[in-house]
Amino acid sequence: MNGPAEISIALLLGLTMTQTDAAGQSLDRSARPSPGPAPEVVLPAIQKATLTNGLGVWLVESHKLPQVAMNMVIGAGSDHDPAGSPGTAALTAEVMEAGTTSQSALQIAERIEFIGASMSVRAGIDASFATLNALSKHLDEALSVYADVVTAPSFPAQEVERLRSQRITALMQQKDRAAVIANLAFNRIIYGPGHPYGSDPSGTEVSLKGMKREDLAEFYRALYRPNNATLIVVGDVTLASLVPRLEKAFSAWQKAGIPAIDLPAVPKPGKRKVYLIDKPGAPQSEIRIGYPALARSTPDYFPVVVMNRILGGQFSSRINMNLRERRGFTYGARSSFSFSRQPGPFFAGGGFFTAKTDSALLELMHELGSMQRDGLTPDELRFSKNGLTGSFAQTFETAGQIAFALQSLLLYGLPDDYYQNFLKNIEHVSLGEVKRVSEMYLDPARMAVVVVGDVKAIRPGIESLGLGDVVECDSQGNPLSQ
Amino acid sequence: MKRLLVMLLLGAAAAFAQESRITVPYTRFSMPNGLDVVLHEDHTTPTITVNCWYHVGSSREKPGRTGFAHLFEHLMFMGSPHVPEGMFDQWLESAGGDNNASTTEDRTNYYEDAPVNALELPLFLESDRMGYLPQSMTPEKVDLQRSVVKNERRQSYENRPYGMAGILLSENLFPPEHPYHWPVIGSMEDLSAATFQDVLEFFKKYYNPNNASLVVAGDIDPVKARIQVEKWFGEIPPGDPLPLQSPAPVNITQEKRLVYEDKVQLPRLYMAWVTPVRFAPGDAELDLLASVLSSGKTSRLYKRLVYDMQIAQDVTAEQGSNHLASTFMIVATARAGHTLRELESVIQEEIDRIKAQPPASREVQRAVNQYEASFYRRLERVGGFGGKADQLNSYLFYTGNPDYFNEDLARYRAVDANDVGTVASTYLRDNGRVVLSVVPVGKKELSAK
Numbered sequence: 044m045n046g047p048a049e050i051s052i053a054l055l056l057g058l059t060m061t062q063t064d065a066a067g068q069s070l071d072r073s074a075r076p077s078p079g080p081a082p083e084v085v086l087p088a089i090q091k092a093t094l095t096n097g098l099g100v101w102l103v104e105s106h107k108l109p110q111v112a113m114n115m116v117i118g119a120g121s122d123h124d125p126a127g128s129p130g131t132a133a134l135t136a137e138v139m140e141a142g143t144t145s146q147s148a149l150q151i152a153e154r155i156e157f158i159g160a161s162m163s164v165r166a167g168i169d170a171s172f173a174t175l176n177a178l179s180k181h182l183d184e185a186l187s188v189y190a191d192v193v194t195a196p197s198f199p200a201q202e203v204e205r206l207r208s209q210r211i212t213a214l215m216q217q218k219d220r221a222a223v224i225a226n227l228a229f230n231r232i233i234y235g236p237g238h239p240y241g242s243d244p245s246g247t248e249v250s251l252k253g254m255k256r257e258d259l260a261e262f263y264r265a266l267y268r269p270n271n272a273t274l275i276v277v278g279d280v281t282l283a284s285l286v287p288r289l290e291k292a293f294s295a296w297q298k299a300g301i302p303a304i305d306l307p308a309v310p311k312p313g314k315r316k317v318y319l320i321d322k323p324g325a326p327q328s329e330i331r332i333g334y335p336a337l338a339r340s341t342p343d344y345f346p347v348v349v350m351n352r353i354l355g356g357q358f359s360s361r362i363n364m365n366l367r368e369r370r371g372f373t374y375g376a377r378s379s380f381s382f383s384r385q386p387g388p389f390f391a392g393g394g395f396f397t398a399k400t401d402s403a404l405l406e407l408m409h410e411l412g413s414m415q416r417d418g419l420t421p422d423e424l425r426f427s428k429n430g431l432t433g434s435f436a437q438t439f440e441t442a443g444q445i446a447f448a449l450q451s452l453l454l455y456g457l458p459d460d461y462y463q464n465f466l467k468n469i470e471h472v473s474l475g476e477v478k479r480v481s482e483m484y485l486d487p488a489r490m491a492v493v494v495v496g497d498v499k500a501i502r503p504g505i506e507s508l509g510l511g512d513v514v515e516c517d518s519q520g521n522p523l524s525q
Numbered sequence: 526m527k528r529l530l531v532m533l534l535l536g537a538a539a540a541f542a543q544e545s546r547i548t549v550p551y552t553r554f555s556m557p558n559g560l561d562v563v564l565h566e567d568h569t570t571p572t573i574t575v576n577c578w579y580h581v582g583s584s585r586e587k588p589g590r591t592g593f594a595h596l597f598e599h600l601m602f603m604g605s606p607h608v609p610e611g612m613f614d615q616w617l618e619s620a621g622g623d624n625n626a627s628t629t630e631d632r633t634n635y636y637e638d639a640p641v642n643a644l645e646l647p648l649f650l651e652s653d654r655m656g657y658l659p660q661s662m663t664p665e666k667v668d669l670q671r672s673v674v675k676n677e678r679r680q681s682y683e684n685r686p687y688g689m690a691g692i693l694l695s696e697n698l699f700p701p702e703h704p705y706h707w708p709v710i711g712s713m714e715d716l717s718a719a720t721f722q723d724v725l726e727f728f729k730k731y732y733n734p735n736n737a738s739l740v741v742a743g744d745i746d747p748v749k750a751r752i753q754v755e756k757w758f759g760e761i762p763p764g765d766p767l768p769l770q771s772p773a774p775v776n777i778t779q780e781k782r783l784v785y786e787d788k789v790q791l792p793r794l795y796m797a798w799v800t801p802v803r804f805a806p807g808d809a810e811l812d813l814l815a816s817v818l819s820s821g822k823t824s825r826l827y828k829r830l831v832y833d834m835q836i837a838q839d840v841t842a843e844q845g846s847n848h849l850a851s852t853f854m855i856v857a858t859a860r861a862g863h864t865l866r867e868l869e870s871v872i873q874e875e876i877d878r879i880k881a882q883p884p885a886s887r888e889v890q891r892a893v894n895q896y897e898a899s900f901y902r903r904l905e906r907v908g909g910f911g912g913k914a915d916q917l918n919s920y921l922f923y924t925g926n927p928d929y930f931n932e933d934l935a936r937y938r939a940v941d942a943n944d945v946g947t948v949a950s951t952y953l954r955d956n957g958r959v960v961l962s963v964v965p966v967g968k969k970e971l972s973a974k
Contacts, residue, residue, distance in 0.1 A: 069760065070756065070757070070759075070760055072606070072607040072649070072653060073607065075607070075608075075616060075646060075649055075650075076643075076645035076646050076648075076649050077646075078620045078639075078640070078642045078643035078646060079642040080642060081621070081640060081642055082571030082640055082641050082642050082744075083571065084570070084571060085570075107569060107905075108901050108904055108905065109545075109901065110898075110901050110902070148822065148832075149822060149823055149828070149832070152821055152822035152823050153821075153822075153823045153891075155821075156820070156821040156822075156823060156891055156895065157887070157890070157891045157894060158894055158898075159891075159894035159895040159896070159897055159898030159899070160898065176898075176902070177898075178897070178898055178901060205832070205835060208835065208860075209831075209835075209838065212791070212838045212860055212861060213838070215790045215791070215861065216686075216790055216791060216838070216858075218790055219686035219788070219789050219790055220685075220686060221684060324788070325684055326679040326683045326684050327676070327679045327680055327684045357614075357618045357623075358614045358618060358623070358624075359611065359614040359615040359618050359619075364611060367673055368611060368669070368673075369669075371668075371669050371670075371671075371672025371673050371676070372672075372676070373673075373676050374673060374676040374677040374679075374680045374681075394676070394679075394680045394684070395676075396672075396675075396676055396679065425619070426615065426618070426619035427619075429619050429620060429621065430618050430619045430620070430621050431621070432621060433620050433621010433622065433639065433640040433642075433643065434621040434622070434623070434640070435621070436570055436571045436572050436621065436640040436641070437570065437572050437621075437638065437640070437908075439570060440569060440570045440572065440905070440906060440907070441905040441906055442905065443905075
C-alpha cells in the first residue's frame with residue numbers, strides 16, 4: 044500500500060547522501076586494502092615420550108596461561124561397538140566417570156569440581172577421548188582423579204542403570220530436533236544397518252536395554268590399554284616435570300593384546316531416491332543430500348577441501364550465497380565432507396522454509412550439478428586457496444585447537460611433517476585437479492535425498508521434481524511399510 | 526556499602542591475598558567523532574581481530590517494530606558504498622578471515638578475525654558500513670534479509686523444542702512498557718512491517734561512532750594500528766548523543782503461573798525472577814548461588830533431582846545479567862512418567878533450605894574456584910565471540926573500564942556463604958516469580974500446579 048511512497052523517499056535520500064558523500068569524504072575508498080604476504084606460522088613443537096607401560100605421550104608446551112589440557116585418544120570408538128549393540132562404546136565411556144575401585148561417582152565429581160577443573164570420557168566414531176582441563180596449580184590433584192578414572196573404573200551396577208536410563212531419555216528427546224533426526228536418518232540410509240557409521244553412536248533403546256554391566260567392563264578391559272592409547276598434553280608444564288608424574292599416576296595400568304576389528308565395506312550408492320520423514324506442522328524442512336564419500340587417507344584430500352570451501356564450506360560459498368543470500372530460503376545452507384577412517388559422508392543441506400522445500404532441493408541439485416560439471420573458476424580457486432592459507436594462522440591459538448591438530452595426526456596416521464607441508468599442499472592444488480575430483484566425488488544422480496518436514500505439505504512439490512522414487516521412513520530412517 | 530565491607534574482609538583473608546591478578550593490558554583513545562578505541566597486543570599467533578560494539582539492542586526498539594535491531598545487524602552485511610553486495614564475506618573469507626555478529630537486548634557486536642597481513646581489510650569494511658551504509662541500501666536488500674531473519678526465527682525458536690519459552694518468560698517478567706518485554710528476535714508481524722524508511726532512521730540514530738566502541742587486538746603494533754584506525758574511521762561524522770534509558774524497576778508482587786503446550790516429548794519447568802543488573806551488588810552472589818544449585822553432580826538441585834531421585838533429566842540455574850535488569854532462572858526437564866509438580870516441590874524445598882541456612886563454605890569455595898578457572902579459560906582466544914577483544918568491549922560497555930577482569934574476579938572471591946544465603950532470601954521470593962510449564966501437546970496434567 045505505501046510501497047511506492049517508500050521507494051521514492053528511498054531514491055531521494057540515496058541521492059542526497061551520495062552528494063554529501065562526495066563533498067565530505069576525502070579518503071579514497073575505491074580500492075580495498077589488499078592483504079600482504081601470509082604471515083609465517085610457528086607450528087607447535089611436539090615432544091614425545093613413552094611411559095614404562097607403553098603409553099605414548101605427546102606434549103606441546105604453552106606457558107601463556109597457568110593451565111594444562113589433556114586429551115587421551117583411545118582406540119575404543121563406536122567403530123568397535125559389537126554388532127547389534129550400538130552404544131556400547133558410548134555407555135562404557137560415560138560409566139567410567141561414575142565410579143572407580145576406590146571412589147564413588149560423587150567423590151570423583153566433587154574433587155574435580157572443587158578445583159574448577161573439567162573432565163570427561165566420551166566415545167567418538169574413530170576413537171574415544173578422555174579429556175581433562177585444570178589450572179596448573181591443581182594439576183596433581185586433577186591428574187590423580189583422571190588417572191584413576193582411566194585405569195580403575197569399577198562399573199558400579201547402580202551407575203550403569205542410572206546412566207542407561209538417562210541415555211534412553213536423551214534418545215527420546217532427540218525426536219524433538221529435526222536437524223538431529225535428519226543427520227541420524229541420513230547416516231542410516233546411506234550406510235545401512237550393517238555398518239557402524241549407519242548407527243547412532245549413542246545406541247538405541249533396544250540396544251541400551253540389552254547391555255549388561257559385564258559387557259561394558261569387558262569392552263573396557265579389552266580396549267582401554269596404554270598400548271592402545273596416546274596422551275596429548277598441551278599447556279603450562281615441561282616434559283621433564285610431566286613424565287614422572289604420569290609414570291606415577293598410570294603405573295598400575297597394564298598393556299595387553301588388542302583385538303583387531305574388521306569393519307564391513309561401505310555400501311556403494313545406488314540410484315537416487317528421496318526419503319521423507321514426517322514432522323507434522325514443522326515450519327522448516329531439514330534437507331540432507333549425499334552419500335558415503337571419502338576416507339581421511341584419500342590422496343585427493345587437498346583438492347576436495349579446496350573445492351568444498353567454495354561449494355558449501357564457508358559463508359560466501361555458492362550454496363549459502365544462492366539459497367540464503369539470493370533467495371532467502373534459509374538461515375544457512377552448507378556442504379561438507381566428513382573424512383573418517385573409512386569413507387565418511389558427504390552432504391549438502393540445511394533447514395529451509397517449508398513452502399520453499401522443493402525450490403531449495405532444486406537449487407541444491409543445481410549447485411551440485413554445476414560443480415560436478417565445471418569445477419571452480421580461476422578466481423574461486425584463488426579465493427579458496429588464499430582463504431585456507433590465511434586461516435591456517437588461526438589453527439594453533441588455543442590448547443584445544445592444538446590438541447585437536449595433534450589428534451588428527453594420531454587418528455589418521457598423518458605424517459609428523461603434515462602441518463609443515465600443509466600450505467605447500469594447498470598451494471599445489473590446480474584447477475584441473477579440482478575439476479577431476481568434482482566429477483569423481485560429486486554425483487547427484489546417486490545421492491540419497493533425505494527430507495525431515497511436514498510431509499503432507501511438501502510431498503506433492505517434491506514428487507513433481509522427479510528426483511527419484513519417494514520412500515517414507517520412520518524417524519530412524521527405516522522405510523515404513525507401505 | 527556492602528561492597529566496601531566485603532572488600533575489607535578480602536584484604537584480611539591471607540589465602541586470598543596471594544591470589545594472582547588477572548589483567549589484560551591495553552591502550553585506549555577517543556577519536557574526535559566520539560569513537561572509543563581500545564588496542565590490545567597478543568603475539569601468540571599471527572592473527573588479529575577487529576571487534577565493534579554498537580550500544581544499541583532490542584531495548585531501543587519502538588512498539589510495532591520488535592526484532593528491528595537484529596534485522597539491522599543482518600543488513601550490515603549487505604554491502605556498503607565501496608563494498609558490493611556479497612563482497613563483505615567473500616573478501617574477508619578469501620583473505621583467510623571470518624566474521625560474525627550478534628544482537629542482545631543491550632548491544633550489537635560485530636567481529637572480524639583475520640591473519641595479521643589482512644589487518645587493514647576489516648578496518649576498511651567495518652568503517653565503510655559505519656560511515657555510509659544507507660547510500661547502498663535498497664528495499665530489496667531489506668526484503669531479502671527479512672526472509673533470512675524469519676527463517677532464523679523458524680529455526681531457532683518455532684522449530685526448536687522449548688524455543689518459545691524464553692519469549693514467554695520475558696513477556697511475563699517485564700511489563701509492556703519495559704524495554705525487555707519483547708524478544709530480540711521480534712515477532713513475525715513486526716518483521717513483516719519493518720520498512721526501508723525504518724532502516725534509514727535507525728542507522729542515523731544509533732549507528733554513529735559516538736555510540737560505538739572498537740577493539741583492535743592480536744598481533745598488532747599499537748602505534749601503526751592507531752594510525753590505521755584513525756585513517757579509516759576518522760572522517761565518519763558523529764550523531765546526536767543518545768538519552769540514557771532508565772525504565773522503572775520491575776517489582777513483581779504476585780506469582781504468575783503459565784502453561785504452554787509444545788511439540789516436545791518431555792515437560793520442562795521454568796522458574797524466573799527479576800534480579801540486580803550486571804555488576805550491581807548481588808549479581809556475583811547470584812552467579813555463585815546458581816553454581817551451588819546446579820553446577821556439577823554434587824550441586825544441590827542436580828544431586829537431588831537428577832542423581833538421587835532420577836525424576837529429572839537435567840537441571841540448570843543461571844543468573845542472566847544485563848544492563849537494565851537481570852533474570853535468575855531455574856530450568857528442569859522431567860523424566861518420562863514424572864510431572865513438573867514433583868520437580869517444583871523439590872526445587873521449592875531446596876530454595877527454602879538455602880534461605881533458612883547458608884550453604885557450607887566448601888560449596889561456595891567450589892563455585893568460586895570454578896569461576897577462577899573460567900576466567901583463565903576466557904583468556905585463551907583473542908578473537909571471536911567471547912574472546913579477549915569481545916570481553917574488553919563488554920567490560921568497557923558495562924563498567925567503563927575495558928580491563929575489568931581482575932575487579933570482576935575479585936567480586937566472586939569476596940563472597941562468603943552468608944552472602945549466598947542472603948541473595949536467595951532477598952531475590953528468590955515466592956510471590957515475585959514467573960513459573961512456566963512447557964508440556965507436550967495435550968498433556969496439561971503434567972504441568973506444575
